[in-house]
Amino acid sequence: MTPALGIIIGVFVLVVALGLAARRGHEMNLEQWSVGGRGFGTIFVFLLMAGEIYTTFTFLGGSGWAYGKGAPAFYILCYGAIAYSVSYFLLPIIWRFAQARRLVSQADFFAVKYDSRALGVVVAVVSVAALVPYLVLQLKGLGIIVSEASGGVVTQQVAIWAGSAALVVYVVVSGVRGSAWTSALKDVMILAVVIAIGVYLPMHYYGGYRAMFEAVEAAKPGALTLPSSGMSPAWFVSTVLLTATGFYLWPQFFAGVYTARNENVFRKNAVILPLYQLIILFVFFVGFAATLVVPGLKGADADLSLLRIVEHSFGSWTLGIIGAAGILTALVPGSMILVTAGTILAQNVYRVITPTATDRTVSLVARSLVPLLALASVLLTLRGGETLVVMLLMGYNFVTQLFPALILCLGENPRVSAASVIAGIVAGELTVVFLTVTSATVATLLPAAPQMIKDLNVGFVALGVNAVVLCAVALVTRPATVSAA
Protein backbone atom coordinates (compact mmCIF):
# COMPACT_ATOMS: atom_id res chain seq x y z
CA MET A 1 0.00 0.00 0.00
CA THR A 2 1.36 3.41 -0.96
CA PRO A 3 1.34 6.27 1.59
CA ALA A 4 -1.27 8.01 -0.57
CA LEU A 5 -3.68 5.13 -0.31
CA GLY A 6 -3.05 4.88 3.44
CA ILE A 7 -3.88 8.55 3.95
CA ILE A 8 -7.00 8.29 1.83
CA ILE A 9 -8.27 5.30 3.76
CA GLY A 10 -7.42 7.02 7.05
CA VAL A 11 -9.34 10.19 6.19
CA PHE A 12 -12.20 8.09 4.87
CA VAL A 13 -12.52 6.31 8.23
CA LEU A 14 -12.23 9.64 10.03
CA VAL A 15 -15.10 11.10 7.96
CA VAL A 16 -17.41 8.23 8.77
CA ALA A 17 -16.49 8.42 12.48
CA LEU A 18 -17.12 12.17 12.54
CA GLY A 19 -20.36 11.78 10.64
CA LEU A 20 -21.60 9.21 13.13
CA ALA A 21 -20.39 11.15 16.19
CA ALA A 22 -22.38 14.18 15.00
CA ARG A 23 -25.53 12.50 16.20
CA ARG A 24 -24.50 12.36 19.84
CA GLY A 25 -26.87 13.95 22.28
CA HIS A 26 -29.68 14.49 19.78
CA GLU A 27 -32.92 12.64 19.37
CA MET A 28 -33.23 12.28 15.59
CA ASN A 29 -36.73 13.41 14.68
CA LEU A 30 -37.34 14.88 11.22
CA GLU A 31 -36.59 18.43 12.31
CA GLN A 32 -33.24 17.38 13.80
CA TRP A 33 -32.35 15.15 10.89
CA SER A 34 -33.30 17.57 8.09
CA VAL A 35 -32.52 20.99 9.53
CA GLY A 36 -30.42 20.30 12.63
CA GLY A 37 -33.20 21.34 15.00
CA ARG A 38 -32.71 24.95 13.74
CA GLY A 39 -29.89 25.32 16.21
CA PHE A 40 -26.79 25.99 14.07
CA GLY A 41 -24.71 29.05 14.80
CA THR A 42 -22.63 31.17 12.42
CA ILE A 43 -19.86 28.61 11.97
CA PHE A 44 -21.98 25.59 11.06
CA VAL A 45 -24.19 27.61 8.72
CA PHE A 46 -21.02 29.12 7.25
CA LEU A 47 -19.66 25.64 6.58
CA LEU A 48 -22.90 24.47 4.98
CA MET A 49 -23.11 27.60 2.83
CA ALA A 50 -19.46 27.37 1.85
CA GLY A 51 -20.30 23.84 0.72
CA GLU A 52 -21.78 25.23 -2.46
CA ILE A 53 -18.49 26.72 -3.57
CA TYR A 54 -16.15 23.88 -2.72
CA THR A 55 -17.53 20.82 -4.43
CA THR A 56 -15.59 18.49 -6.71
CA PHE A 57 -16.65 20.88 -9.45
CA THR A 58 -14.56 23.71 -8.04
CA PHE A 59 -11.71 21.44 -7.09
CA LEU A 60 -11.35 19.58 -10.39
CA GLY A 61 -13.49 21.75 -12.66
CA GLY A 62 -12.08 25.12 -11.51
CA SER A 63 -8.51 24.06 -12.22
CA GLY A 64 -9.68 22.21 -15.35
CA TRP A 65 -11.35 25.33 -16.77
CA ALA A 66 -8.33 27.51 -16.00
CA TYR A 67 -6.17 24.87 -17.71
CA GLY A 68 -8.38 24.24 -20.73
CA LYS A 69 -10.27 27.49 -21.24
CA GLY A 70 -8.35 30.19 -19.36
CA ALA A 71 -10.14 33.41 -18.38
CA PRO A 72 -13.73 32.12 -18.75
CA ALA A 73 -13.00 30.11 -15.58
CA PHE A 74 -13.07 33.39 -13.64
CA TYR A 75 -16.86 33.32 -13.68
CA ILE A 76 -16.68 30.77 -10.85
CA LEU A 77 -15.20 33.48 -8.65
CA CYS A 78 -17.91 36.02 -9.47
CA TYR A 79 -21.33 34.48 -8.96
CA GLY A 80 -20.72 33.66 -5.31
CA ALA A 81 -19.85 37.26 -4.41
CA ILE A 82 -23.05 38.50 -6.06
CA ALA A 83 -25.22 35.82 -4.46
CA TYR A 84 -23.74 36.59 -1.02
CA SER A 85 -24.45 40.30 -1.33
CA VAL A 86 -28.09 39.42 -1.99
CA SER A 87 -28.15 36.78 0.73
CA TYR A 88 -27.83 39.46 3.40
CA PHE A 89 -31.38 40.57 2.62
CA LEU A 90 -32.90 37.44 1.11
CA LEU A 91 -32.02 34.71 3.59
CA PRO A 92 -33.42 36.36 6.74
CA ILE A 93 -36.81 36.65 4.98
CA ILE A 94 -36.79 32.96 4.05
CA TRP A 95 -35.53 31.93 7.48
CA ARG A 96 -38.21 33.89 9.38
CA PHE A 97 -41.03 32.33 7.40
CA ALA A 98 -39.60 28.81 7.73
CA GLN A 99 -38.92 29.23 11.43
CA ALA A 100 -42.44 30.40 12.26
CA ARG A 101 -44.02 27.48 10.40
CA ARG A 102 -41.42 24.83 11.21
CA LEU A 103 -40.70 24.05 7.57
CA VAL A 104 -38.18 21.32 6.73
CA SER A 105 -37.80 21.55 2.95
CA GLN A 106 -37.68 24.04 0.12
CA ALA A 107 -40.83 22.52 -1.38
CA ASP A 108 -42.53 23.22 1.98
CA PHE A 109 -41.72 26.89 1.58
CA PHE A 110 -43.46 27.16 -1.77
CA ALA A 111 -46.35 24.88 -0.79
CA VAL A 112 -47.13 26.94 2.32
CA LYS A 113 -46.51 30.35 0.77
CA TYR A 114 -48.84 29.64 -2.14
CA ASP A 115 -51.12 27.43 -0.06
CA SER A 116 -50.86 24.65 -2.64
CA ARG A 117 -49.71 21.10 -2.02
CA ALA A 118 -49.66 20.58 -5.79
CA LEU A 119 -46.99 23.25 -6.06
CA GLY A 120 -45.08 21.45 -3.32
CA VAL A 121 -45.12 18.27 -5.37
CA VAL A 122 -43.99 20.10 -8.52
CA VAL A 123 -41.10 21.73 -6.65
CA ALA A 124 -40.21 18.35 -5.11
CA VAL A 125 -40.01 16.72 -8.53
CA VAL A 126 -37.88 19.55 -9.89
CA SER A 127 -35.62 19.33 -6.83
CA VAL A 128 -34.98 15.62 -7.10
CA ALA A 129 -34.47 15.86 -10.87
CA ALA A 130 -31.74 18.42 -10.23
CA LEU A 131 -30.25 16.81 -7.11
CA VAL A 132 -29.66 13.29 -8.39
CA PRO A 133 -27.42 14.37 -11.31
CA TYR A 134 -25.59 16.68 -8.92
CA LEU A 135 -24.91 13.73 -6.63
CA VAL A 136 -23.79 11.68 -9.63
CA LEU A 137 -21.34 14.45 -10.51
CA GLN A 138 -19.87 14.29 -7.00
CA LEU A 139 -19.57 10.50 -7.16
CA LYS A 140 -17.85 10.69 -10.54
CA GLY A 141 -15.39 13.18 -9.09
CA LEU A 142 -14.81 10.93 -6.11
CA GLY A 143 -14.06 7.98 -8.39
CA ILE A 144 -11.57 9.99 -10.44
CA ILE A 145 -9.79 11.40 -7.39
CA VAL A 146 -9.40 8.08 -5.59
CA SER A 147 -8.29 6.13 -8.63
CA GLU A 148 -5.77 8.82 -9.63
CA ALA A 149 -4.42 9.28 -6.12
CA SER A 150 -4.09 5.57 -5.51
CA GLY A 151 -2.26 5.14 -8.79
CA GLY A 152 -5.03 2.91 -10.10
CA VAL A 153 -4.84 0.44 -7.20
CA VAL A 154 -8.40 1.36 -6.23
CA THR A 155 -10.61 1.42 -9.30
CA GLN A 156 -13.21 4.15 -9.82
CA GLN A 157 -15.96 1.58 -9.35
CA VAL A 158 -14.70 0.44 -5.97
CA ALA A 159 -14.22 4.03 -4.84
CA ILE A 160 -17.74 5.01 -5.88
CA TRP A 161 -19.34 2.05 -4.10
CA ALA A 162 -17.29 2.60 -0.93
CA GLY A 163 -17.93 6.36 -0.94
CA SER A 164 -21.68 5.91 -1.33
CA ALA A 165 -21.84 3.24 1.37
CA ALA A 166 -20.08 5.59 3.78
CA LEU A 167 -22.45 8.39 2.86
CA VAL A 168 -25.51 6.24 3.44
CA VAL A 169 -24.30 5.12 6.86
CA TYR A 170 -23.65 8.50 8.36
CA VAL A 171 -26.46 10.32 6.57
CA VAL A 172 -29.07 7.86 7.82
CA VAL A 173 -27.73 8.14 11.37
CA SER A 174 -26.91 11.82 11.69
CA GLY A 175 -28.66 13.69 8.88
CA VAL A 176 -27.56 17.26 8.27
CA ARG A 177 -25.51 17.23 11.50
CA GLY A 178 -23.23 14.73 9.81
CA SER A 179 -22.83 17.13 6.87
CA ALA A 180 -21.97 20.02 9.18
CA TRP A 181 -19.38 18.11 11.21
CA THR A 182 -17.66 16.57 8.21
CA SER A 183 -17.63 19.89 6.39
CA ALA A 184 -15.49 21.29 9.21
CA LEU A 185 -12.83 18.71 8.40
CA LYS A 186 -13.30 19.34 4.69
CA ASP A 187 -12.81 23.09 4.90
CA VAL A 188 -9.71 22.86 7.04
CA MET A 189 -8.13 20.37 4.64
CA ILE A 190 -9.12 22.23 1.47
CA LEU A 191 -7.90 25.52 2.85
CA ALA A 192 -4.51 24.09 3.78
CA VAL A 193 -4.07 22.03 0.64
CA VAL A 194 -5.25 24.52 -1.96
CA ILE A 195 -3.34 27.47 -0.57
CA ALA A 196 -0.18 25.37 -0.18
CA ILE A 197 -0.15 24.10 -3.75
CA GLY A 198 -1.54 27.36 -5.16
CA VAL A 199 1.41 29.23 -3.66
CA TYR A 200 4.09 26.60 -4.15
CA LEU A 201 3.51 25.45 -7.74
CA PRO A 202 3.66 28.87 -9.46
CA MET A 203 6.75 29.81 -7.40
CA HIS A 204 8.47 26.49 -8.06
CA TYR A 205 7.89 26.26 -11.80
CA TYR A 206 7.81 29.91 -12.83
CA GLY A 207 9.33 31.94 -9.99
CA GLY A 208 6.14 33.91 -9.30
CA TYR A 209 2.57 34.68 -10.36
CA ARG A 210 3.35 37.35 -12.89
CA ALA A 211 6.04 35.22 -14.49
CA MET A 212 3.60 32.32 -14.65
CA PHE A 213 0.85 34.37 -16.29
CA GLU A 214 3.32 35.86 -18.77
CA ALA A 215 4.51 32.38 -19.70
CA VAL A 216 0.91 31.18 -20.15
CA GLU A 217 0.04 34.25 -22.26
CA ALA A 218 3.13 33.71 -24.41
CA ALA A 219 2.32 30.04 -24.97
CA LYS A 220 -1.44 30.51 -25.44
CA PRO A 221 -2.12 34.11 -26.50
CA GLY A 222 -5.54 35.28 -25.34
CA ALA A 223 -5.81 32.73 -22.51
CA LEU A 224 -6.00 35.47 -19.85
CA THR A 225 -8.82 37.48 -21.40
CA LEU A 226 -12.32 36.67 -22.63
CA PRO A 227 -12.57 36.08 -26.40
CA SER A 228 -14.66 38.49 -28.51
CA SER A 229 -17.14 35.77 -29.46
CA GLY A 230 -18.27 32.56 -27.74
CA MET A 231 -17.22 32.89 -24.10
CA SER A 232 -17.21 36.65 -24.52
CA PRO A 233 -17.93 39.37 -21.95
CA ALA A 234 -21.65 39.02 -22.82
CA TRP A 235 -21.49 35.29 -22.11
CA PHE A 236 -19.58 35.97 -18.92
CA VAL A 237 -21.97 38.57 -17.49
CA SER A 238 -25.10 36.60 -18.41
CA THR A 239 -23.70 33.35 -17.02
CA VAL A 240 -22.68 34.97 -13.74
CA LEU A 241 -26.13 36.53 -13.36
CA LEU A 242 -27.91 33.29 -14.17
CA THR A 243 -25.72 31.25 -11.83
CA ALA A 244 -26.12 33.78 -9.02
CA THR A 245 -29.89 33.59 -9.57
CA GLY A 246 -29.89 29.82 -9.11
CA PHE A 247 -27.40 29.88 -6.22
CA TYR A 248 -29.79 29.72 -3.26
CA LEU A 249 -32.46 27.84 -5.17
CA TRP A 250 -30.54 24.60 -4.84
CA PRO A 251 -32.79 22.71 -2.43
CA GLN A 252 -29.94 21.65 -0.13
CA PHE A 253 -28.81 25.25 0.43
CA PHE A 254 -32.32 26.56 0.74
CA ALA A 255 -32.96 23.99 3.48
CA GLY A 256 -29.50 24.80 4.88
CA VAL A 257 -30.91 28.25 5.61
CA TYR A 258 -33.43 26.66 8.01
CA THR A 259 -30.63 25.23 10.16
CA ALA A 260 -29.68 28.66 11.48
CA ARG A 261 -30.32 29.60 15.09
CA ASN A 262 -31.12 33.21 14.26
CA GLU A 263 -31.10 35.53 11.26
CA ASN A 264 -27.98 37.40 12.26
CA VAL A 265 -26.05 34.30 11.19
CA PHE A 266 -26.77 35.14 7.53
CA ARG A 267 -25.71 38.76 7.87
CA LYS A 268 -22.37 37.76 9.32
CA ASN A 269 -21.92 35.12 6.64
CA ALA A 270 -22.66 37.62 3.87
CA VAL A 271 -19.66 39.58 5.12
CA ILE A 272 -17.23 36.67 5.44
CA LEU A 273 -18.14 34.38 2.55
CA PRO A 274 -17.08 36.60 -0.40
CA LEU A 275 -13.59 36.84 1.05
CA TYR A 276 -13.54 33.16 1.89
CA GLN A 277 -14.31 32.08 -1.65
CA LEU A 278 -11.10 33.72 -2.83
CA ILE A 279 -9.59 30.29 -2.14
CA ILE A 280 -10.86 29.45 -5.61
CA LEU A 281 -8.17 31.82 -6.87
CA PHE A 282 -5.56 29.33 -5.72
CA VAL A 283 -7.35 26.56 -7.58
CA PHE A 284 -7.04 28.71 -10.73
CA PHE A 285 -3.33 29.20 -10.03
CA VAL A 286 -2.86 25.44 -9.97
CA GLY A 287 -4.73 25.08 -13.26
CA PHE A 288 -2.65 27.79 -14.94
CA ALA A 289 0.56 26.33 -13.55
CA ALA A 290 -0.41 22.95 -15.01
CA THR A 291 -0.90 24.49 -18.48
CA LEU A 292 2.80 24.34 -19.27
CA VAL A 293 3.93 21.69 -16.77
CA VAL A 294 1.56 18.86 -17.73
CA PRO A 295 0.35 19.92 -21.20
CA GLY A 296 -1.75 17.83 -23.54
CA LEU A 297 -4.85 17.05 -21.46
CA LYS A 298 -7.72 17.48 -23.91
CA GLY A 299 -11.45 17.98 -23.40
CA ALA A 300 -12.83 16.40 -20.24
CA ASP A 301 -9.32 15.27 -19.27
CA ALA A 302 -8.53 18.91 -18.43
CA ASP A 303 -10.29 18.20 -15.13
CA LEU A 304 -7.38 15.95 -14.23
CA SER A 305 -4.88 18.82 -14.47
CA LEU A 306 -4.78 19.46 -10.71
CA LEU A 307 -4.18 15.84 -9.80
CA ARG A 308 -1.63 15.37 -12.60
CA ILE A 309 0.51 18.36 -11.68
CA VAL A 310 0.47 17.32 -8.04
CA GLU A 311 1.46 13.79 -9.01
CA HIS A 312 4.20 15.22 -11.23
CA SER A 313 5.54 17.54 -8.54
CA PHE A 314 5.24 15.78 -5.20
CA GLY A 315 5.56 12.39 -3.60
CA SER A 316 2.89 9.95 -2.64
CA TRP A 317 2.26 11.61 0.73
CA THR A 318 1.17 14.91 -0.72
CA LEU A 319 -0.89 13.18 -3.36
CA GLY A 320 -2.65 11.27 -0.60
CA ILE A 321 -3.47 14.43 1.36
CA ILE A 322 -4.77 16.15 -1.76
CA GLY A 323 -6.73 13.08 -2.75
CA ALA A 324 -8.27 12.92 0.72
CA ALA A 325 -9.24 16.61 0.54
CA GLY A 326 -10.76 15.91 -2.86
CA ILE A 327 -12.82 13.05 -1.47
CA LEU A 328 -14.24 15.39 1.16
CA THR A 329 -15.32 17.82 -1.56
CA ALA A 330 -17.46 14.97 -2.90
CA LEU A 331 -18.77 13.50 0.34
CA VAL A 332 -19.93 16.67 2.07
CA PRO A 333 -22.12 18.00 -0.74
CA GLY A 334 -23.20 14.40 -1.38
CA SER A 335 -24.45 14.06 2.19
CA MET A 336 -26.40 17.32 1.99
CA ILE A 337 -27.99 16.17 -1.24
CA LEU A 338 -29.08 12.85 0.27
CA VAL A 339 -30.60 14.47 3.35
CA THR A 340 -32.44 17.01 1.22
CA ALA A 341 -33.72 14.59 -1.41
CA GLY A 342 -34.91 12.14 1.27
CA THR A 343 -36.67 14.91 3.18
CA ILE A 344 -38.37 16.35 0.10
CA LEU A 345 -39.70 13.03 -1.14
CA ALA A 346 -40.99 12.05 2.31
CA GLN A 347 -42.38 15.43 3.32
CA ASN A 348 -43.70 16.79 0.03
CA VAL A 349 -44.66 13.66 -1.89
CA TYR A 350 -45.22 10.80 0.56
CA ARG A 351 -47.08 12.96 3.09
CA VAL A 352 -49.29 14.38 0.36
CA ILE A 353 -50.38 10.96 -0.89
CA THR A 354 -50.65 9.60 2.67
CA PRO A 355 -52.30 12.42 4.65
CA THR A 356 -52.68 10.24 7.75
CA ALA A 357 -48.91 9.68 8.08
CA THR A 358 -47.45 10.69 11.44
CA ASP A 359 -44.27 12.75 11.81
CA ARG A 360 -42.56 9.59 12.94
CA THR A 361 -43.46 7.72 9.76
CA VAL A 362 -42.42 10.61 7.54
CA SER A 363 -39.07 10.74 9.32
CA LEU A 364 -38.66 7.00 8.83
CA VAL A 365 -39.56 7.24 5.15
CA ALA A 366 -37.07 10.09 4.63
CA ARG A 367 -34.25 8.00 6.06
CA SER A 368 -35.27 4.82 4.28
CA LEU A 369 -35.09 6.68 0.97
CA VAL A 370 -31.41 7.54 1.49
CA PRO A 371 -30.01 4.11 0.53
CA LEU A 372 -32.37 3.93 -2.45
CA LEU A 373 -31.36 7.37 -3.71
CA ALA A 374 -27.70 6.51 -3.22
CA LEU A 375 -28.10 3.23 -5.08
CA ALA A 376 -29.87 4.93 -7.99
CA SER A 377 -27.08 7.52 -8.15
CA VAL A 378 -24.34 4.89 -8.11
CA LEU A 379 -26.01 2.97 -10.93
CA LEU A 380 -26.41 6.18 -12.91
CA THR A 381 -22.77 7.04 -12.28
CA LEU A 382 -21.56 3.65 -13.48
CA ARG A 383 -24.00 3.08 -16.34
CA GLY A 384 -25.34 6.47 -17.44
CA GLY A 385 -23.56 7.60 -20.58
CA GLU A 386 -24.68 10.48 -22.70
CA THR A 387 -27.97 10.93 -20.84
CA LEU A 388 -26.03 11.79 -17.74
CA VAL A 389 -24.11 14.62 -19.35
CA VAL A 390 -27.39 16.06 -20.54
CA MET A 391 -28.96 15.76 -17.09
CA LEU A 392 -26.01 17.51 -15.51
CA LEU A 393 -26.25 20.39 -17.92
CA MET A 394 -29.91 20.74 -17.03
CA GLY A 395 -29.56 20.64 -13.24
CA TYR A 396 -28.66 24.27 -12.66
CA ASN A 397 -31.27 25.50 -15.11
CA PHE A 398 -33.86 23.29 -13.43
CA VAL A 399 -33.53 24.96 -10.04
CA THR A 400 -33.23 28.42 -11.59
CA GLN A 401 -36.80 28.05 -12.86
CA LEU A 402 -37.98 28.45 -9.25
CA PHE A 403 -36.68 32.01 -9.20
CA PRO A 404 -39.85 33.84 -10.34
CA ALA A 405 -41.91 31.86 -7.82
CA LEU A 406 -39.54 32.87 -5.03
CA ILE A 407 -39.40 36.56 -5.89
CA LEU A 408 -43.18 36.83 -6.18
CA CYS A 409 -43.82 35.39 -2.72
CA LEU A 410 -41.29 37.27 -0.61
CA GLY A 411 -43.89 39.76 0.54
CA GLU A 412 -46.53 38.89 3.09
CA ASN A 413 -48.83 37.32 0.49
CA PRO A 414 -47.84 35.88 -2.88
CA ARG A 415 -48.57 38.27 -5.71
CA VAL A 416 -49.80 35.60 -8.10
CA SER A 417 -51.75 32.34 -7.95
CA ALA A 418 -50.25 28.90 -7.36
CA ALA A 419 -51.61 27.83 -10.75
CA SER A 420 -49.66 30.54 -12.54
CA VAL A 421 -46.44 29.63 -10.74
CA ILE A 422 -46.90 25.94 -11.55
CA ALA A 423 -47.60 26.75 -15.20
CA GLY A 424 -44.49 28.94 -15.35
CA ILE A 425 -42.25 26.32 -13.74
CA VAL A 426 -43.54 23.51 -15.99
CA ALA A 427 -43.15 25.65 -19.13
CA GLY A 428 -39.67 26.71 -18.01
CA GLU A 429 -38.54 23.16 -17.28
CA LEU A 430 -39.84 21.88 -20.61
CA THR A 431 -37.93 24.67 -22.34
CA VAL A 432 -34.77 23.66 -20.43
CA VAL A 433 -35.16 20.07 -21.59
CA PHE A 434 -35.83 21.14 -25.16
CA LEU A 435 -32.89 23.54 -25.28
CA THR A 436 -30.52 21.01 -23.75
CA VAL A 437 -31.58 18.06 -25.88
CA THR A 438 -31.32 20.10 -29.09
CA SER A 439 -28.07 21.76 -27.84
CA ALA A 440 -29.62 25.09 -28.71
CA THR A 441 -27.80 28.35 -28.03
CA VAL A 442 -29.03 31.88 -28.52
CA ALA A 443 -26.89 31.85 -31.68
CA THR A 444 -28.81 28.91 -33.15
CA LEU A 445 -32.17 30.35 -32.08
CA LEU A 446 -31.48 33.86 -33.37
CA PRO A 447 -28.89 33.48 -36.14
CA ALA A 448 -29.36 37.08 -37.27
CA ALA A 449 -28.82 38.68 -33.86
CA PRO A 450 -25.70 40.72 -33.08
CA GLN A 451 -22.79 38.71 -31.61
CA MET A 452 -23.35 40.14 -28.14
CA ILE A 453 -26.89 38.76 -28.02
CA LYS A 454 -25.80 35.44 -29.51
CA ASP A 455 -23.34 34.87 -26.67
CA LEU A 456 -25.92 35.32 -23.90
CA ASN A 457 -26.46 32.26 -21.74
CA VAL A 458 -29.31 30.26 -23.21
CA GLY A 459 -30.70 29.64 -19.72
CA PHE A 460 -32.31 33.08 -19.91
CA VAL A 461 -34.55 31.83 -22.72
CA ALA A 462 -36.13 29.25 -20.39
CA LEU A 463 -36.48 31.83 -17.64
CA GLY A 464 -38.16 34.14 -20.17
CA VAL A 465 -40.64 31.47 -21.27
CA ASN A 466 -41.34 30.75 -17.60
CA ALA A 467 -42.04 34.43 -16.88
CA VAL A 468 -44.31 34.90 -19.90
CA VAL A 469 -46.43 31.82 -19.13
CA LEU A 470 -46.57 32.78 -15.46
CA CYS A 471 -47.83 36.28 -16.28
CA ALA A 472 -50.40 34.99 -18.75
CA VAL A 473 -51.91 32.55 -16.26
CA ALA A 474 -51.63 35.05 -13.41
CA LEU A 475 -53.85 37.48 -15.29
CA VAL A 476 -56.76 35.03 -15.27
CA THR A 477 -56.31 33.47 -11.80
CA ARG A 478 -56.40 34.86 -8.29
CA PRO A 479 -53.56 34.70 -5.75
CA ALA A 480 -54.16 32.95 -2.44
CA THR A 481 -53.79 34.78 0.84
CA VAL A 482 -51.70 33.08 3.49
CA SER A 483 -53.31 33.00 6.87
CA ALA A 484 -51.13 34.16 9.74
CA ALA A 485 -49.25 31.31 11.41
Place this chain on the structure above:
Amino acid sequence: MRRYRWLAVLPTLGLLGGIPFANRVQPYIAGLPFLLAWIVGWVVATSIIMGLIYRLDKRNDAAAEVAVSPVDHPIP
Protein backbone atom coordinates in the same frame (compact mmCIF):
# COMPACT_ATOMS: atom_id res chain seq x y z
CA MET B 1 -34.68 54.78 6.40
CA ARG B 2 -31.67 52.66 5.66
CA ARG B 3 -30.51 54.14 2.40
CA TYR B 4 -26.98 52.86 2.93
CA ARG B 5 -28.32 49.41 2.15
CA TRP B 6 -28.30 50.41 -1.52
CA LEU B 7 -24.53 50.01 -1.30
CA ALA B 8 -25.21 46.30 -1.70
CA VAL B 9 -25.87 46.77 -5.44
CA LEU B 10 -22.30 48.02 -5.97
CA PRO B 11 -20.66 44.56 -6.19
CA THR B 12 -23.01 43.46 -8.98
CA LEU B 13 -22.75 46.73 -10.88
CA GLY B 14 -19.02 47.16 -10.43
CA LEU B 15 -17.97 43.59 -10.96
CA LEU B 16 -20.12 42.83 -13.99
CA GLY B 17 -20.51 46.32 -15.45
CA GLY B 18 -16.74 46.65 -15.62
CA ILE B 19 -16.06 43.31 -17.33
CA PRO B 20 -16.11 44.62 -20.96
CA PHE B 21 -13.64 47.38 -20.01
CA ALA B 22 -11.50 45.29 -17.69
CA ASN B 23 -11.07 42.50 -20.26
CA ARG B 24 -7.31 42.99 -20.76
CA VAL B 25 -4.02 41.52 -19.61
CA GLN B 26 -2.06 44.74 -18.96
CA PRO B 27 -1.36 46.24 -16.50
CA TYR B 28 -0.55 43.41 -14.09
CA ILE B 29 -1.62 44.14 -10.53
CA ALA B 30 0.03 42.21 -7.71
CA GLY B 31 1.14 39.64 -10.26
CA LEU B 32 -2.36 39.11 -11.64
CA PRO B 33 -3.47 39.94 -15.18
CA PHE B 34 -5.81 42.93 -15.15
CA LEU B 35 -9.09 41.04 -15.70
CA LEU B 36 -8.41 38.68 -12.81
CA ALA B 37 -7.20 41.54 -10.59
CA TRP B 38 -10.43 43.43 -11.36
CA ILE B 39 -12.53 40.48 -10.26
CA VAL B 40 -10.48 39.78 -7.14
CA GLY B 41 -10.63 43.46 -6.20
CA TRP B 42 -14.41 43.44 -6.42
CA VAL B 43 -14.75 40.23 -4.44
CA VAL B 44 -12.71 41.80 -1.64
CA ALA B 45 -14.77 44.99 -1.97
CA THR B 46 -17.95 42.91 -1.60
CA SER B 47 -16.85 41.75 1.82
CA ILE B 48 -15.91 45.29 2.83
CA ILE B 49 -19.22 46.74 1.59
CA MET B 50 -21.30 44.05 3.29
CA GLY B 51 -19.25 44.56 6.47
CA LEU B 52 -20.04 48.26 6.36
CA ILE B 53 -23.77 47.61 5.93
CA TYR B 54 -23.62 45.12 8.79
CA ARG B 55 -22.03 47.66 11.10
CA LEU B 56 -24.48 50.40 10.19
CA ASP B 57 -27.38 47.99 10.67
CA LYS B 58 -26.04 47.03 14.10
CA ARG B 59 -25.83 50.64 15.11
CA ASN B 60 -29.34 51.37 13.87
CA ASP B 61 -30.71 48.24 15.54
CA ALA B 62 -29.22 49.36 18.83
CA ALA B 63 -30.81 52.77 18.42
CA ALA B 64 -34.15 51.22 17.43
CA GLU B 65 -34.16 48.83 20.37
CA VAL B 66 -34.56 51.74 22.75
CA ALA B 67 -37.82 52.68 21.04
CA VAL B 68 -39.26 49.45 19.60
CA SER B 69 -39.31 45.81 20.60
CA PRO B 70 -36.01 44.17 19.63
CA VAL B 71 -37.52 41.25 17.69
CA ASP B 72 -39.34 43.42 15.24
CA HIS B 73 -36.75 44.88 12.89
CA PRO B 74 -38.34 46.55 9.90
CA ILE B 75 -36.95 45.40 6.56
CA PRO B 76 -37.03 48.09 3.90
